[in-house]
Amino acid sequence: MKNLVTILSLFCLLSACTQKDPRLAVSPAAELDFEVHFDSLFYLPEGWSSTLWAESPQLYNPTNMDVDHRGRIWVTEAVNYRDFNNKPGKFTHFDAGDRVMILEDTDGDGKADNSKVFVQDKDLVAPLGIAVIGNKVLVSCAPNLIVYTDEDGDDRPDKKEIFLTGFGGFDHDHSLHAVVAGPDGNWYFNTGNAGPHTVTDKSGWTLRSGSLYTGGTPYNRENSGNRISDDGRLWVGGLALRIRPDGTGLEVLAHNFRNAYELAVDSYGDLWQNDNDDQVETCRSTWLMYGGNAGYFSADGTRFWAGDRRPGQTTFEAHWHQDDPGVIPAGDNTGAGSPTGVLVYEGDAFGDQYRGMFLNVDAGRNTIFAYQPGMQGAGFALNRKDLITSVPESTEGYIWHETSTDHRKWFRPSDMVVGPDGAFYIADWYDPVVGGHQMHDTAAYGRIYRIAPADRKLEIPKLDLSTIEGQIAALCSPAVNVRYLGFEKLRAQPEKALPAVKKLLRADNPFHRARAIWLLTQLGTEGREVVEKLLHKEPDPRLRVTAYRALVQQSPDQLLTFAGISADDPSPAVRRAVTVSLRDTPMEQSGAILHKLYAGFDGQDRWYLEALGTALEGKETDFFQEIRAEETEDPLQW
Numbered sequence: 001m002k003n004l005v006t007i008l009s010l011f012c013l014l015s016a017c018t019q020k021d022p023r024l025a026v027s028p029a030a031e032l033d034f035e036v037h038f039d040s041l042f043y044l045p046e047g048w049s050s051t052l053w054a055e056s057p058q059l060y061n062p063t064n065m066d067v068d069h070r071g072r073i074w075v076t077e078a079v080n081y082r083d084f085n086n087k088p089g090k091f092t093h094f095d096a097g098d099r100v101m102i103l104e105d106t107d108g109d110g111k112a113d114n115s116k117v118f119v120q121d122k123d124l125v126a127p128l129g130i131a132v133i134g135n136k137v138l139v140s141c142a143p144n145l146i147v148y149t150d151e152d153g154d155d156r157p158d159k160k161e162i163f164l165t166g167f168g169g170f171d172h173d174h175s176l177h178a179v180v181a182g183p184d185g186n187w188y189f190n191t192g193n194a195g196p197h198t199v200t201d202k203s204g205w206t207l208r209s210g211s212l213y214t215g216g217t218p219y220n221r222e223n224s225g226n227r228i229s230d231d232g233r234l235w236v237g238g239l240a241l242r243i244r245p246d247g248t249g250l251e252v253l254a255h256n257f258r259n260a261y262e263l264a265v266d267s268y269g270d271l272w273q274n275d276n277d278d279q280v281e282t283c284r285s286t287w288l289m290y291g292g293n294a295g296y297f298s299a300d301g302t303r304f305w306a307g308d309r310r311p312g313q314t315t316f317e318a319h320w321h322q323d324d325p326g327v328i329p330a331g332d333n334t335g336a337g338s339p340t341g342v343l344v345y346e347g348d349a350f351g352d353q354y355r356g357m358f359l360n361v362d363a364g365r366n367t368i369f370a371y372q373p374g375m376q377g378a379g380f381a382l383n384r385k386d387l388i389t390s391v392p393e394s395t396e397g398y399i400w401h402e403t404s405t406d407h408r409k410w411f412r413p414s415d416m417v418v419g420p421d422g423a424f425y426i427a428d429w430y431d432p433v434v435g436g437h438q439m440h441d442t443a444a445y446g447r448i449y450r451i452a453p454a455d456r457k458l459e460i461p462k463l464d465l466s467t468i469e470g471q472i473a474a475l476c477s478p479a480v481n482v483r484y485l486g487f488e489k490l491r492a493q494p495e496k497a498l499p500a501v502k503k504l505l506r507a508d509n510p511f512h513r514a515r516a517i518w519l520l521t522q523l524g525t526e527g528r529e530v531v532e533k534l535l536h537k538e539p540d541p542r543l544r545v546t547a548y549r550a551l552v553q554q555s556p557d558q559l560l561t562f563a564g565i566s567a568d569d570p571s572p573a574v575r576r577a578v579t580v581s582l583r584d585t586p587m588e589q590s591g592a593i594l595h596k597l598y599a600g601f602d603g604q605d606r607w608y609l610e611a612l613g614t615a616l617e618g619k620e621t622d623f624f625q626e627i628r629a630e631e632t633e634d635p636l637q638w
Contacts, residue, residue, distance in 0.1 A: 023570050025539035029374040030353055032385050041449065044388045048350070049454040052447060053425065054112035059101050060092065060444040062427035064140075064178050064262075064341070065415045066132045069474065069482045071460035072104045073417070073425055074118065076139060078126035079444045082171060082437045084218055092444040097122035100130060100139060100148075102155060103448070108459070110450060119148055119157050125171050129178025129189070129262070133245075133481050134488070140189065142167040142175035163247060164201065168210075169194030170219045173437065174238070174259040181484035182265045183518045184553060185491065186242050186249075190273065192259040193237035193296065195223045202247030209235040209255065211301035216437060225301025236301035240271060240288055254292040256301075256327075262415070264358070265480075266344040267514035268546045274339035274360045280399065282316040283339050285360045285371065286331030287380045289607065290580045291614040294328060295321035328610050332371070332382040336398040338364030338435045341415035341427075346511040347478030349422030349458055355509070359387065361426070363412040363434045367394035368426070375541065378576035379607030388426070388451065403432035403440060410441075420479045421458040424451040465489060468500050475519070476504075476512050487519060494523040502530060514546045521550040528555065535562065541571035548577050560589060567596045572608055575600050579611040587619045594623065 034045040041050045054073070063078045077099045079092050099120040103112040118137065129140030137148045137157070145164040148157035169175025174192030182188045191197060194217075196210035208227040214220050228234055229252070238257030243250045257275050264272040271288035275296070286294065293299065298308055298321075309318040317323060320330035341361040345354060353372070360369040370387035373380040386394050390411035404410075412429035419425055428447040432440045452458050463477075464470035465485060474486030490497040501523060504516035517534065520527035534547040544566070551562050559581060566578045579597050582590045594615060601608050616623050 021570070022537050022539045023541070023544065027540065030356060030372050031374075032353060032357070032370060032372045032383075034353070034385075036386075039454075042388050042390055042451075043386070043392060044451065047454055048451060050388075051110050051450050051452075053105070053110070053450040054103050054115070054448040056443070056445045056447070058103055058112055058115035059446050059448070061429060061439075062446045062448065063127065063414050063429070064129045065417045065425065065427050065448070066130050066178070066481055067417050067419050067425065067479050068132045069420055069463050069465075069477070069479070069485060070104070071420050072102050073112070073419075073448060074130055074132050074137065075101045075103065075427065075448075076124075076127040076130045077101060077444075077446070078128075081126045081439060082217070084171075085437050086439055091439070091442045094120065096120050098124040098127060100124075100127075100137065112448070116155060118150075118155055121146075121160075128173070128175060131179040131181070131187075131481055133179075133181055133187075133484055138163070138179045138187075140176040140178055142169040142172065142191070142194075145176060145179070145189070164199055164243075164250075166199040167191055167197050168220065168223065170217070172217045172220055173261075173435075174213075174216065177260070177262050180263065180265055181481050181487075182242070183267045183269060183483075183487075183515050184550065185484070185487055185518075185522070186244055188240070188242050188253075188263055188265045188271075190240045190257070190260050190263040191238055192261075193257060194220050194259075195237070196227065197239065199250065201243060201250035203249070205248075205250055206230045207235070207239075207241075207250055207252065209237065209239055209252075209301075211237045211297045212304070213237070213297075225297065227301075234300060236293075236297050236299070238275075238294075238296070240273070253290055254288040254294060254328075256294045256296050256299075258296045261340045262342045264342040264344050267346060267511040267518075268542050269514075269518075269549045270542075272342055272344060272358050274334075274342055274362075276337065276339050277319055279315055279319060280336045282319045283334045283337040283362075284320065284331045285334055285339075285342075285358070285369065285382055285384070286328075287358075287373065287382070289328050289379070289576070289611065289614075291583055292328040292610065293326055295324065295330065299324070299326065326610070326613055329379065329606050332384055334360065334362065334365075334369060334384065335396065336364065337362045338398075338412075340413065341417075343416055343418065343480075345418060345424075345478070346509070347418055347422040348509060349456075349478070350453060356511070357387075358382070359416060361413045361416045362394070363414055363429060364398045365394040365396075366390045366409055366411045366413075368413060368416060369394070375571075375573055377602075377605040377607060378572040378611060379605075401433065401436055401438075418478045418480070419458075419460065420463075420477050420482050421452075421460045422478045423458050425449070426451065468496060471497070472500050472504070475515055476507075476509070483515065487515070490519060491522050494527070498523050498527055501527070505530075510540060510543065513543060517543065517546045518550045521554040532562075535565050535569075541569075541573050544569065544571065544574050545577045548574065548581075552581050559585065560593065563590070563593050567593045568600070572600065572602075572605060576608055576611040579608075579615045582615045583617055587622050590615075591623075591626070594619075595626070598623075598627065 127141035
């Protein structure tokens with residue numbers, strides 16, 4: 001009996017020790033595990049159904065979509081797509097310019113029955129992005145990011161502003177793409193490599209990016225690498241960008257893409273995108289690390305990947321410079337394709353296993369690829385599944401210039417959004433060919449499909465944005481830009497909002513908890529103090545990453561304090577977030593923390609290694625001398 005008591009006492013003591021630090025908790029990762037069925041339109045998961053929600057003449061040639069809080073779908077059209085290839089006399093053409101359309105299901109029968117023109121503008125030549133953020137409609141059409149404002153709610157713009165200009169890629173796929181509101185209240189977007197990009201924000205800060213890439217269109221004739229921005233850095237090719245809604249604070253988050261069609265920002269603040277290649281065999285789905293070089297061109301933008309190819313490298317490795325120091329892992333090789341829209345699904349309508357999916361829409365492959373990202377060291381594992389296809393399997397042998405008489409392969413998904421009802425909406429460009437600046441469909445026919453659970457009716461909630469309850473409901477919307485409405489209104493009344501936002505930290509949906517964290521850091525001292533405690537006590541490492549990012553972003557003067565707290569976090573993902581945040585901090589201030597972070601490197605994790613490289617930019621020599629002095633082992637024995 002005495003021995004049993006001793007054993008039980010030891011067990012309790014060990015249990016207490018292991019539970020002492022809540023950051024050591026381990027949660028099982030969600031995985032996608034579903035059977036597929038055909039429902040007369042698509043192959044998709046069992047229990048899902050698809051319907052044709054809208055089609056021409058309600059809209060033509062859709063390139064991008066967004067959805068407002070009323071559930072209306074807003075669409076950018078590209079009828080006047082590449083007039084230099086697709087002559088107006090043969091193809092449908094709008095002399096007054098391309099359009100932004102609003103489509104609505106007014107009677108709730110699951111199909112759009114109302115379609116109207118929001119704006120038609122000669123400045124719109126094949127626009128590639130749209131974001132509806134309150135009464136502002138942001139349209140991405142290089143060289144401009146245009147903001148149309150509907151001040152009186154009559155679905156017509158009362159004001160037009162060139163919010164930013166100077167992006168390369170006029171009438172080019174490798175150009176400016178859609179804006180999305182981030183969980184921090186800032187706006188995020190990306191642009192492809194059809195530079196040069198010379199863009200000045202409203203504070204006077206100028207971005208300069210370029211490469212040796214030219215061509216594709218007759219307008220893309222001059223470009224060059226080795227361009228230095230006002231932050232003193234050399235940015236190359238395509239870019240992921242962030243800006244404040246007032247037009248100041250433009251900054252580069254990652255660079256050196258070829259043609260990332262869209263950027264997704266999840267509620268943790270993680271960045272996701274796709275990218276296509278120039279060999280039609282190495283397209284990719286990627287998680288972007290802040291500050292990351294994605295590796296398409298040489299580091300200075302003066303050489304294509306083939307000029308740097310090493311003996312023995314696969315095309316994928318060479319194409320994305322995967323053996324070059326300073327280049328982040330390329331992500332999942334999706335093979336041949338023509339990737340377009342991306343999103344992260346944070347809703348609950350389809351069940352727990354689907355919440356958190358990163359979705360990559362591929363027009364070339366007639367499919368939507370799905371990933372349930374799993375934390376893997378300092379980065380993520382991406383295991384791909386076909387989620388929705390028009391053919392039994394995604395078209396592995398896709399060749400961009402080949403046409404098919406199989407009309408199932410004319411399904412060319414150009415974008416996918418989540419409505420406030422939680423359903424998916426897929427825009428279909430519909431054409432026998434995609435890519436190469438070509439189209440063969442002279443009628444500019446287009447469609448939108450709706451995907452929903454087969455066993456329940458999803459309805460669009462009526463949001464009362466004049467109440468705290470309605471604002472919280474908006475913040476919890478599965479529709480990304482609808483969340484911004486709740487965020488802004490709650491942020492404007494910190495004392496009233498604080499109790500309700502704190503309550504969200506106990507939500508079942510972890511993405512709702514993440515949104516609360518971002519907002520709490522902007523609701524005054526009490527809100528920030530709540531978030532600071534999460535650095536020590538939150539069991540979920542992704543939420544600790546969120547807390548760290550939110551605190552540093554709102555209180556940059558306390559960066560070293562927060563970094564010191566989280567530098568010994570048991571999660572390499574948290575330590576990676578700390579590491580990249582120290583990029584602009586002088587060695588004399590950050591040295592001790594960097595040594596601690598370096599000590600946490602296992603020698604194998606490529607994401608962690610690149611994070612260290614990012615943090616040590618300009619400090620490499622000093623740091624190496626310090627760690628070399630501490631090394632007692634004979635180098636000959638390494």
